Amino acid sequence: MEANQETLPLNICHVRKLLLIMNRLHMFIHSTALGFLFYYRVYFLFQEPETKRSHLLSWLLVFSSEIILSFIWILDRAYRWRPVLRSFFPERLPEDDKLPAIDVFICTADPIKEPTLDVMNTVLSAMALDYPPEKLHVYLSDDGGSPMTLHGVKEAWKFARWWLPFCRRYRINNRCPKAYFSALENDDGDFSRSNMYMADRQKMKEMYEALEEEIKTFRKDKVFSRDHSCIIEVIQEDIIEGVDNAKMPSLVYVSREKKPSHPHHFKAGALNVLLRVSAVMSNSPYILVLDCDMFCNDPTSARYAMCFHLDAKISSSLAFVQFPQKFHNISKNDIYDCKLRSIFTLQWQGMDGLKGPVMSGTGFYIKRVSLYGNCSSKGTDLLQFKEYLGSSNEFIRSLTQNYKSDLVSGQNVLLEEPHLLASCEYEIGTKWGNEVGFLYYSVVEDYLTGFILHCNGWTSVFCEPSRPQFLGSGTTNLNDVLIQGTRWYCGLFENGINRFCPLIYGPSRMPFLQSLCFAWLTYFPLYCLPLWCLATIPQLCLLNGIPLYPKVSDPFFIIFIFIFLSALLKHLQEVLLTGGTLHNWINEQRIWMVKSITCYLYGCLDALLKKIGIREASFLPTNKLEDHEQTLLYQMDKYDFRASNIFMVPMLALLTINITCFLGGVYRVLLVGDWDKMFIQLLLAVFIIIVNYPIIEGLVIRKDKGRISHLVAIPVIMATVVFLAFCKLLRNA
Ligand SMILES: O=c1ccn([C@@H]2O[C@H](COP(=O)(O)OP(=O)(O)O[C@H]3O[C@H](CO)[C@@H](O)[C@H](O)[C@H]3O)[C@@H](O)[C@H]2O)c(=O)[nH]1
Numbered sequence: 001m002e003a004n005q006e007t008l009p010l011n012i013c014h015v016r017k018l019l020l021i022m023n024r025l026h027m028f029i030h031s032t033a034l035g036f037l038f039y040y041r042v043y044f045l046f047q048e049p050e051t052k053r054s055h056l057l058s059w060l061l062v063f064s065s066e067i068i069l070s071f072i073w074i075l076d077r078a079y080r081w082r083p084v085l086r087s088f089f090p091e092r093l094p095e096d097d098k099l100p101a102i103d104v105f106i107c108t109a110d111p112i113k114e115p116t117l118d119v120m121n122t123v124l125s126a127m128a129l130d131y132p133p134e135k136l137h138v139y140l141s142d143d144g145g146s147p148m149t150l151h152g153v154k155e156a157w158k159f160a161r162w163w164l165p166f167c168r169r170y171r172i173n174n175r176c177p178k179a180y181f182s183a184l185e186n187d188d189g190d191f192s193r194s195n196m197y198m199a200d201r202q203k204m205k206e207m208y209e210a211l212e213e214e215i216k217t218f219r220k221d222k223v224f225s226r227d228h229s230c231i232i233e234v235i236q237e238d239i240i241e242g243v244d245n246a247k248m249p250s251l252v253y254v255s256r257e258k259k260p261s262h263p264h265h266f267k268a269g270a271l272n273v274l275l276r277v278s279a280v281m282s283n284s285p286y287i288l289v290l291d292c293d294m295f296c297n298d299p300t301s302a303r304y305a306m307c308f309h310l311d312a313k314i315s316s317s318l319a320f321v322q323f324p325q326k327f328h329n330i331s332k333n334d335i336y337d338c339k340l341r342s343i344f345t346l347q348w349q350g351m352d353g354l355k356g357p358v359m360s361g362t363g364f365y366i367k368r369v370s371l372y373g374n375c376s377s378k379g380t381d382l383l384q385f386k387e388y389l390g391s392s393n394e395f396i397r398s399l400t401q402n403y404k405s406d407l408v409s410g411q412n413v414l415l416e417e418p419h420l421l422a423s424c425e426y427e428i429g430t431k432w433g434n435e436v437g438f439l440y441y442s443v444v445e446d447y448l449t450g451f452i453l454h455c456n457g458w459t460s461v462f463c464e465p466s467r468p469q470f471l472g473s474g475t476t477n478l479n480d481v482l483i484q485g486t487r488w489y490c491g492l493f494e495n496g497i498n499r500f501c502p503l504i505y506g507p508s509r510m511p512f513l514q515s516l517c518f519a520w521l522t523y524f525p526l527y528c529l530p531l532w533c534l535a536t537i538p539q540l541c542l543l544n545g546i547p548l549y550p551k552v553s554d555p556f557f558i559i560f561i562f563i564f565l566s567a568l569l570k571h572l573q574e575v576l577l578t579g580g581t582l583h584n585w586i587n588e589q590r591i592w593m594v595k596s597i598t599c600y601l602y603g604c605l606d607a608l609l610k611k612i613g614i615r616e617a618s619f620l621p622t623n624k625l626e627d628h629e630q631t632l633l634y635q636m637d638k639y640d641f642r643a644s645n646i647f648m649v650p651m652l653a654l655l656t657i658n659i660t661c662f663l664g665g666v667y668r669v670l671l672v673g674d675w676d677k678m679f680i681q682l683l684l685a686v687f688i689i690i691v692n693y694p695i696i697e698g699l700v701i702r703k704d705k706g707r708i709s710h711l712v713a714i715p716v717i718m719a720t721v722v723f724l725a726f727c728k729l730l731r732n733a
């Protein structure tokens with residue numbers, strides 16, 4: 001048995017051969033077709049000057065769109081090159097006393113947008129992870145510096161003293177109390193018929209309701225502040241009767257100092273403070289990072305992660321184990337693609353087959369030393385260390401191998417060092433956020449930190465057990481989706497145009513395909529250019545009788561139709577393969593168009609404005625407060641069109657162009673009879689109209705609150721029609 005356990009692997013990586021073959025075959029065929037398309041387009045440029053002059057600009061625009069689409073398509077192929085799946089065997093892990101310690105970092109910023117009770121649920125679920133409690137240390141970072149949150153943690157701690165033993169005794173899977181008590185099917189397991197269990201459950205339920213009440217009725221003044229000194233508290237209480245006092249993980253509340261005059265770098269800044277403070281308190285070699293709304297839906301994740309971190313074959317270069325982000329509030333058809341299906345299934349699996357997935361902000365177990373940059377290799381010169389890491393001797397000592405601190409367990413100790421480490425000034429003149437810790441250059445700190453880790457030779461692993469380990473709340477209304485998107489795509493695109501451009505910085509530091517994956521992430525917001533172009537130019541030309549594509553009898557006609565169908569069907573195949581439906585497929589096509597013409601565009605513009613120094617970085621946390629009415633619309637698959645005008649106007653204008661040009665185009669084609677020349681342009685308009693049908697429905701059929709306001713729509717539609725008429729007149733003149 002002993003010997004057996006030593007030889008049996010902790011994890012196995014399977015290449016998905018069938019998928020791999022299909023993907024590569026499709027790549028080959030599709031790219032051959034693209035080759036013909038380019039030949040056709042270039043050939044045109046050498047045709048007789050007559051046709052060239054009359055519509056050269058339109059041709060060039062459409063051709064450029066095709067080039068950009070193909071460019072993004074090529075980058076996207078890298079994810080499909082070598083998809084893998086992993087299996088892992090936590091039962092083969094060493095005994096509990098040989099497991100390494102883990103620090104859990106949870107970030108919250110605003111007790112109104114991020115309700116305290118929900119944050120406490122996340123804290124409780126993390127404390128209840130199935131891991132030796134003396135090896136688990138939970139840190140809550142509160143960027144709002146709110147008394148509500150501090151009060152909340154103290155109450156949560158008291159509740160945890162009963163909750164944790166309860167979960168352990170009855171082997172509860174769902175250890176987030178809110179989810180546990182509201183679950184439709186009970187997670188009662190073997191004990192469902194035990195009277196003692198039912199009585200205990202009832203008792204816990206009452207205690208949870210008391211906690212809920214206590215948190216909800218706490219005073220709500222001074223909820224949030226941008227200017228506060230640092231508060232660090234180890235939450236502890238006197239020994240109480242009746243519970244097992246030893247078996248509690250430690251819980252630490254950290255609110256870093258904030259001053260309006262100092263940049264605080266949003267979440268990355270908060271994480272770096274936790275990284276330093278925890279180093280002098282518990283200094284665990286591994287860290288789990290969680291957003292405040294991402295609760296542990298299953299207690300096993302830590303052990304799963306250790307199946308990789310403790311595997312001698314991969315551990316030396318392994319920086320982090322990433323779990324997929326999953327959400328508890330996703331409807332079946334997921335009209336906004338809130339769950340980011342493609343990213344968290346297919347694409348991360350694809351990267352896992354190369355050097356590992358991108359860091360995704362939350363739900364990953366990272367090795368502490370990987371975040372210290374190349375400090376560990378800097379020799380032992382204290383001055384050099386200080387230049388990198390700041391002035392704290394204690395922190396620098398924490399880097400040495402046998403450093404021990406008992407600040408987390410000590411009663412009422414003075415937390416002088418942690419206070420210094422969490423102050424505004426600490427990072428000034430150091431390499432924090434620059435080469436050490438989570439990086440500051442971008443609001444998508446996760447993407448960038450992961451990218452640089454990979455550049456420095458670290459790898460990562462994607463771990464996807466069948467039961468979701470973490471569940472967050474997805475943004476489920478159009479306005480929030482588009483606002484959050486604008487922040488993400490700005491953050492991603494800025495990494496494509498700064499010195500960390502994956503196509504320049506990447507290839508010499510990581511496998512070429514891996515850098516293509518990173519490049520896709522920074523460049524896919526560029527979809528905005530071809531989508532704007534292809535939603536207007538071919539349609540305007542249709543109205544005016546200018547053909548931009550080969551006519552039906554031309555052999556190249558087949559090429560265009562093939563590329564169109566091949567892209568659509570490949571997407572359909574992937575949706576179906578990852579558990580989606582036909583419905584999901586159409587929804588994804590639609591939301592892709594909507595995002596491309598709105599938040600991809602605004603994201604790219606923001607990034608450009610930031611680059612030339614006109615805009616500042618901002619990170620408004622998303623709303624996690626559930627709005628009943630909005631949720632209902634989402635659950636009924638009804639788009640909530642009460643979105644900001646900057647999103648609604650382009651959607652309405654482009655759809656109007658497509659409908660008007662289609663009608664005008666059909667009329668013209670009937671008069672002239674050149675439908676074979678105009679076929680692809682007619683098809684394109686029809687496709688766009690069909691895919692975006694819900695917008696028409698929202699405008700003319702729906703009567704509920706989420707419909708499109710006529711006050712906004714009518715002026716936009718009228719202005720667009722007038723513009724089209726003007727174009728037409730101009731051309732006729
Ligand atoms: O100044 C700030 C701003 C945010 N947060 C926390 O950061 C987390 C993520 O913020 P959220 O509003 O939920 O943003 P999302 O867009 O949902 O976050 C996704 O995208 C971020 C990068 O933009 C990643 O950091 C996240 O992990 C990822 O879930 C939350 O716990 C916040 O409390 C802070 O601690 N301080």
Ligand SMILES: [Mn+2]
Pocket residue numbers: 291293472473622
């Ligand atoms: Mn979030």
